[in-house]
Amino acid sequence: MKVCVIGAGIVGCATAYQLARQGFDVRLLDANDAPGLATSYANGAQLSYSYVEPFASPGTLRALPKMLLSRKSAVRFYPRLDWRQWAWGLQFLGSCTTRRSARGTAILLEMAQASRATLTEWMQSEHWSFGFERNGKLVLCPTSEALLQQERQVRLQAALGCDQQILTPQECLVAEPALRHARALTIAGGVWTKSECVGDPHLLCLEMVKSLLRLGGTVSLGVQANGFTMHRDRVSAVKTNKGDIEADAFVLAAGPRAVSLAAELGIYLPVYPIKGYSITVPFRSNVQRPQASVTDLGRKTVFAPLQDSLRVASSAEVGANNLTIETSRVEAMVEAVEQTYSGLCDLSTPKTWAGLRPATPTSVPIVGRWRSSNVYLNVGHGALGLTLAAGSAIALGGHLRSAAIAQA
Numbered sequence: 405m406k407v408c409v410i411g412a413g414i415v416g417c418a419t420a421y422q423l424a425r426q427g428f429d430v431r432l433l434d435a436n437d438a439p440g441l442a443t444s445y446a447n448g449a450q451l452s453y454s455y456v457e458p459f460a461s462p463g464t465l466r467a468l469p470k471m472l473l474s475r476k477s478a479v480r481f482y483p484r485l486d487w488r489q490w491a492w493g494l495q496f497l498g499s500c501t502t503r504r505s506a507r508g509t510a511i512l513l514e515m516a517q518a519s520r521a522t523l524t525e526w527m528q529s530e531h532w533s534f535g536f537e538r539n540g541k542l543v544l545c546p547t548s549e550a551l552l553q554q555e556r557q558v559r560l561q562a563a564l565g566c567d568q569q570i571l572t573p574q575e576c577l578v579a580e581p582a583l584r585h586a587r588a589l590t591i592a593g594g595v596w597t598k599s600e601c602v603g604d605p606h607l608l609c610l611e612m613v614k615s616l617l618r619l620g621g622t623v624s625l626g627v628q629a630n631g632f633t634m635h636r637d638r639v640s641a642v643k644t645n646k647g648d649i650e651a652d653a654f655v656l657a658a659g660p661r662a663v664s665l666a667a668e669l670g671i672y673l674p675v676y677p678i679k680g681y682s683i684t685v686p687f688r689s690n691v692q693r694p695q696a697s698v699t700d701l702g703r704k705t706v707f708a709p710l711q712d713s714l715r716v717a718s719s720a721e722v723g724a725n726n727l728t729i730e731t732s733r734v735e736a737m738v739e740a741v742e743q744t745y746s747g748l749c750d751l752s753t754p755k756t757w758a759g760l761r762p763a764t765p766t767s768v769p770i771v772g773r774w775r776s777s778n779v780y781l782n783v784g785h786g787a788l789g790l791t792l793a794a795g796s797a798i799a800l801g802g803h804l805r806s807a808a809i810a811q812a
């Protein structure tokens with residue numbers, strides 16, 4: 405069975421690799437000249453298996469007015485004359501209940517645990533090199549209210565099998581001694597999760613593609629999908645700038661751009677781009693670099709040591725549908741590094757990046773077959789695409805296996 409996977413971000417690469425492992429004849433295509441150049445390029449690098457709370461939660465709802473009114477806020481909303489934005493926004497607000505947020509957490513935790521197991525197995529068989537480290541993650545809470553909210557989430561997740569500890573401010577410094585370099589660190593406490601990992605998402609895409617090619621898959625780069633050819637009620641080919649590509653099944657894994665492709669098939673995807681930024685700065689020589697990933701909830705900023713550099717990611721802008729790098733965002737991240745790890749990094753020429761998270765209102769990705777067609781969806785991984793890619797690839801592989809068995 406020939407399967408064409410559209411989009412070679414982390415989700416498409418993982419899907420194509422998994423399908424090739426299952427014995428499908430896989431063709432992976434991407435509009436860019438190399439895999440992993442869009443949202444999967446320089447994200448926060450966190451394999452955040454236990455930190456999956458949906459963005460839509462009662463806590464977010466309570467904090468929303470303050471977040472939106474503050475000029476320095478990491479969260480911004482740019483209203484647009486776009487029904488998709490308003491439909492998404494309403495669904496998002498509707499998802500900010502305790503029950504829905506808890507349900508989302510349970511689904512995402514299950515996907516994340518499947519992802520962890522799958523990536524571990526893949527790494528054992530492929531020996532990929534992508535800066536993977538099991539370094540643990542510390543979430544810093546600026547206020548006792550934020551700490552209480554985290555404690556509630558930790559209790560909920562403990563019942564679902566997560567092993568996380570609440571730490572005092574002093575214990576936070578023991579968990580990550582490099583925080584002693586922080587200037588005026590005011591925290592009420594933190595959450596420590598020792599099983600969290602980091603890895604470079606772009607390098608992982610490249611490694612997956614190498615393994616896909618070794619398994620006999622094909623990769624077509626610089627190939628932009630613009631529509632589909634139908635034969636009866638099935639898709640027979642994807643139309644591209646390089647001609648039609650035929651297959652027996654098609655997987656949409658085009659990240660935030662999947663929305664317009666799906667619309668060509670009459671499919672409405674509740675996926676909206678949420679823009680974020682990162683900088684990557686090298687550690688100075690002869691310093692003791694941080695070991696753990698640190699999320700500073702006060703600054704809404706994530707710091708991840710990635711080999712000899714620090715990756716810093718921040719911001720959630722709803723409605724900024726472009727990749728322009730705003731100087732104020734970069735300055736805020738540079739300042740955050742200087743304040744948190746004073747003197748540890750060379751901040752003279754940070755590598756800057758912006759990406760669009762393909763977010764669903766509930767933060768739960770859309771993985772599966774579209775009705776009884778030969779179109780499959782693997783989209784909407786929001787802020788967790790690196791974390792969930794392997795798990796959602798396994799889930800999609802299951803759907804295609806069932807279809808192949810039914811067809812045989």
Ligand SMILES: Cc1cc2nc3c(=O)[nH]c(=O)nc-3n(C[C@H](O)[C@H](O)[C@H](O)COP(=O)(O)OP(=O)(O)OC[C@H]3O[C@@H](n4cnc5c(N)ncnc54)[C@H](O)[C@@H]3O)c2cc1C
Pocket residue numbers: 410411412413414415416433434435436439440441442443444445446447448449450451452627628629630657658659660661662665678679680681682717718758759760761762783784785786787788789790791792
């Ligand atoms: C600032 C920031 C920090 C983040 N931090 C983390 C983190 O720490 N951990 C984590 O798990 N996740 C993180 N994420 C989220 C993660 O980066 C995304 O969920 C993930 O990259 C989405 O992957 P994707 O493959 O779905 O999309 P993409 O990486 O965007 O890939 C889609 C691919 O499809 C291709 N494409 C699109 N349209 C077409 C077309 N018509 N024809 C052909 N090809 C097409 C694109 O060129 C692209 O290569 C972060 C995101 C941001 C923005």
